[in-house]
Amino acid sequence: MEPEIHFNTGNAGRTCLGVGAQLHLVEPLGFSLDDRHLRRGGLDYWVRVKPRVWPDWETLVEALPGLGEPYLITPHAPRAYWHVDFPDRAVLIFGRESVGLPDALRARFLDRQLGIPMRDPALRSYNLSTSVGIVSSEVVRQWDSRDPAERPGHDSLPGS
Numbered sequence: 253m254e255p256e257i258h259f260n261t262g263n264a265g266r267t268c269l270g271v272g273a274q275l276h277l278v279e280p281l282g283f284s285l286d287d288r289h290l291r292r293g294g295l296d297y298w299v300r301v302k303p304r305v306w307p308d309w310e311t312l313v314e315a316l317p318g319l320g321e322p323y324l325i326t327p328h329a330p331r332a333y334w335h336v337d338f339p340d341r342a343v344l345i346f347g348r349e350s351v352g353l354p355d356a357l358r359a360r361f362l363d364r365q366l367g368i369p370m371r372d373p374a375l376r377s378y379n380l381s382t383s384v385g386i387v388s389s390e391v392v393r394q395w396d397s398r399d400p401a402e403r404p405g406h407d408s409l410p411g412s
Contacts (some may be wrong), residue, residue: 253309253357254348255380256282264346265301275303276319276343278312309357319343321391324366326353327377327388329367336366337372338391349380 255261255277268275285303306312314321320341325333347353359366368378368386378386 253278253345253353254280256349257380258283260349260379260381262298264384265303266297266389266399268298268382268384271392273388275301276306276312277303278306278394281305282348311375314339316343322361323387324353324358324361324365325368326358326365327367327370328352329365330357331366331389332369333366333387337383340395342391344384344387344391346380348382352377 255264261275261277261281261283265275267273285305303372306315312360320343322343322345323336323338324347325334326347345353366387368383370378377383
């Protein structure tokens, strides 16, 4: 949601390819999608990422029923991401690098907030692209550990 740093978005896009996810970006973006730094973060894979760009949060919220169950990843969450049994269709929502997710959005989805535990109490959060990798890998791990008959249509994350 409203990413600010091109390198993080490029890395997140590359992670999405690795786990079979669709990258969704909510505007405004803090950079151009044609930015050479963005492409550098995504390496030569960026042309394959094909991010879906939403003009604002409300437009994405309207589409969520068709995309999957939303999970907000935030350091303010009451429970860790590994305490969730992710459904076959999950949408992982990450905030801006500088301020995270807006309070109003977190209040709207109180029961859908997940955090990544941090042992250092002075640490505000992990890097955005690192967080994308951590949580999306857990979703894929859970899905791959299921009986093949219970897995989503394929062995990778369909929506994030």
